[in-house]
Amino acid sequence: MRIGVNKTIISPEFSVELSGNISTDRKSTGIHDNLFLSVMVIENNEKMVALVCADIIGFDLVMVKEFKRSIQSRFGFREEEIFFNASHTHSGPQTLTCMLSLVGKPDASYLAFLRNKLFTAFENALNDLEKAELYSTLTKANIGISRRLISKGKASFAPNENYPIDDNVTVLKFCTQKKIKAILFNYACHPSVVNTKYVSADFPGAAKKTVENHFGHDLVAFFMQGCCGDVRPRTMENASFRPGTWNDVNNFGSLLGQIVIDACESGMHKVEDINILTAISCIYLPLEEIPAREYYEAAIQQSSPGKKEWAEKMLKNYNNLVNSRSFIIHRISLAKNLMFFGMSGEVCSEYAFYIRQSYAGGFIVTAAYTNGTEGYIPTSKMLIEGGYEPDESYVYFSFPSRYDSSIEKILKKEIKDILTL
Numbered sequence: 001m002r003i004g005v006n007k008t009i010i011s012p013e014f015s016v017e018l019s020g021n022i023s024t025d026r027k028s029t030g031i032h033d034n035l036f037l038s039v040m041v042i043e044n045n046e047k048m049v050a051l052v053c054a055d056i057i058g059f060d061l062v063m064v065k066e067f068k069r070s071i072q073s074r075f076g077f078r079e080e081e082i083f084f085n086a087s088h089t090h091s092g093p094q095t096l097t098c099m100l101s102l103v104g105k106p107d108a109s110y111l112a113f114l115r116n117k118l119f120t121a122f123e124n125a126l127n128d129l130e131k132a133e134l135y136s137t138l139t140k141a142n143i144g145i146s147r148r149l150i151s152k153g154k155a156s157f158a159p160n161e162n163y164p165i166d167d168n169v170t171v172l173k174f175c176t177q178k179k180i181k182a183i184l185f186n187y188a189c190h191p192s193v194v195n196t197k198y199v200s201a202d203f204p205g206a207a208k209k210t211v212e213n214h215f216g217h218d219l220v221a222f223f224m225q226g227c228c229g230d231v232r233p234r235t236m237e238n239a240s241f242r243p244g245t246w247n248d249v250n251n252f253g254s255l256l257g258q259i260v261i262d263a264c265e266s267g268m269h270k271v272e273d274i275n276i277l278t279a280i281s282c283i284y285l286p287l288e289e290i291p292a293r294e295y296y297e298a299a300i301q302q303s304s305p306g307k308k309e310w311a312e313k314m315l316k317n318y319n320n321l322v323n324s325r326s327f328i329i330h331r332i333s334l335a336k337n338l339m340f341f342g343m344s345g346e347v348c349s350e351y352a353f354y355i356r357q358s359y360a361g362g363f364i365v366t367a368a369y370t371n372g373t374e375g376y377i378p379t380s381k382m383l384i385e386g387g388y389e390p391d392e393s394y395v396y397f398s399f400p401s402r403y404d405s406s407i408e409k410i411l412k413k414e415i416k417d418i419l420t421l
Contacts, residue, residue: 001274002127003183005175005220006121007038011199012053012093012110018092019057019104021195022306022396026104028093032198032246033205035092037117038222040182042334047276049332050083050122051184051340052224055201056095056114057104058086058373061326061344063095063111067118075122080280083332083342085224086369090192091200096373098398100309118318120136130179135173135268136338136363141259141401142167143203143252144189146349147241154385158240165231166352169256171263172366178347180215185260186354186365188226193233193244193252203233206253207260214261221260224340227368229348229376230389241344269363277333279421283325283414285377286404293318310395321400325412328371329418337362341419342370347377348389354412358419375399 009302011034018026025055035055042049050071059067068079078267094104095111146163174182191202201208208221235244296318299311314321328344339362341355349367355366368377375397378390381409383405394402 001042001044001132002129003039003132003181004130005276006124006128007036007220008117010037010056010114011035013113014109016093016107016110017104018091018199019094019096019135020192020199022102024102028195028199029197030199032200034200035089035201035205037114037121038220038251039051039121040184040222041125041129043129043278044274044276048077049083049278049286050077050119050125051222051278052082052084053087053224053232055087055089055205056092056097057088057090057192058369059084059371060096060098061180061372061374062097064371067115071121071122074119075126080278080330083330083340084371085200085342085367086373087191087223087225088228088369089200089202089204089337090190091194091196091198091202098374100306100313100396101153102306102309103396106413130176132174132176134271134274134334135175136271137171137263137266137268138363139169139171139259140167141169141187141256143187143256144228145234145236146230147232148230148385148389150385153385155382155385157388159236161288164353166227166366167185169259169263170258170363173264174267180219180264182222183211183215183260183264184222184224186226187256188228188231188349188366190228191234192236193249194246195243200249203249203252203256207256208249210254210257210358211260224365224367225369226366227347227349229346229368229378231349250361269361271335271338274335275333279331279418280416281329281414283327283329283410285327285410286409287323287325287399288401288404290321290323291410306395310398314396314400317402323401325374325399327374329414330371331418331421340367342367343377344372345374345377348382349377350379351377351411351415355419358416372387377407377411378403380405
């Protein structure tokens with residue numbers, strides 16, 4: 001096996017609207033810490049795949065299609081051989097074109113800048129290929145907590161220690177004869193500690209910095225976001241969430257980084273018999289029935305600015321509204337028992353549990369925000385309980401209605417099919 005890596009700064013060079021939080025004014029005023037885009041190319045027996053990890057809110061589905069077409073034209077990679085994952089930082093430029101303006105408007109100049117950075121990083125990673133060995137391990141972290149407190153069968157946005165979340169930290173170490181070349185780690189928690197006007201990679205950026213500082217700056221640390229749709233950091237006070245601080249960012253990042261360092265310096269499993277296999281699938285998840293025009297007309301009269309903007313957008317496009325959304329599932333296997341399993345959208349924890357149960361005995365990196373970020377993906381139970389993920393978030397993603405309760409069954413069947421290919 002050979003790998004090549006490259007990382008490049010993608011912090012905006014001019015003021016942009018920041019994403020991830022509802023605000024009428026989140027124009028950036030400075031850079032607290034840099035955003036990075038990192039590319040890893042893995043080659044074995046003339047087969048190649050690429051992992052792209054970026055400190056952005058998400059890769060837009062349309063953007064990913066264009067990026068993949070261009071990468072195929074320039075470098076020869078097919079669609080299923082390129083795996084895009086966003087950290088989902090809430091302190092970066094808006095890169096999603098489907099969102100309401102209240103959560104930030106994309107800047108065309110920044111998107112062009114990001115595109116150019118991607119292609120340069122890709123070329124540099126291809127020129128960096130060298131022989132490497134791969135090691136894996138699994139550990140835990142206690143940074144995230146469920147943000148769904150259930151009372152009398154209904155959900156509210158508050159800490160819940162008893163609601164199951166994915167606390168796994170999966171760690172991969174890529175070593176040449178002379179050094180550790182790259183470390184990739186995967187954890188599920190919203191990078192939403194702070195809400196300021198400063199650009200930041202949030203705690204995943206601090207974690208990567210901790211790892212790189214420990215092992216040396218030649219090493220490239222990759223963070224891959226997990227299924228964190230219902231998980232946020234433990235910034236809590238008196239059984240409620242409190243505003244996070246830069247100290248929280250550093251503390252959570254240092255903690256996660258040290259967990260990764262400890263894992264890399266303890267006994268890791270060497271991955272043998274490298275054999276690259278890929279599979280990708282696009283399915284359509286149904287929404288509930290599209291409301292009549294009168295529903296949106298009534299919503300315009302509500303006091304919520306978000307609801308008003310959403311209703312106006314729905315009425316403007318009423319004749320073209322569709323009651324389904326595309327969803328991408330992507331598998332890249334590096335060995336018989338080692339797999340990356342990516343899904344587009346803000347996937348909730350339960351799906352990570354299901355993937356691991358369905359892949360018993362294998363080492364799996366479960367990643368949401370992969371190849372697209374098309375709304376929250378709740379479970380059937382969540383759709384009954386309500387709360388932000390099923391009942392409120394779809395407005396900000398410009399869906400005409402929320403997901404139908406059948407999506408869990410549809411999605412789990414497709415997950416199982418992809419796992420068994």
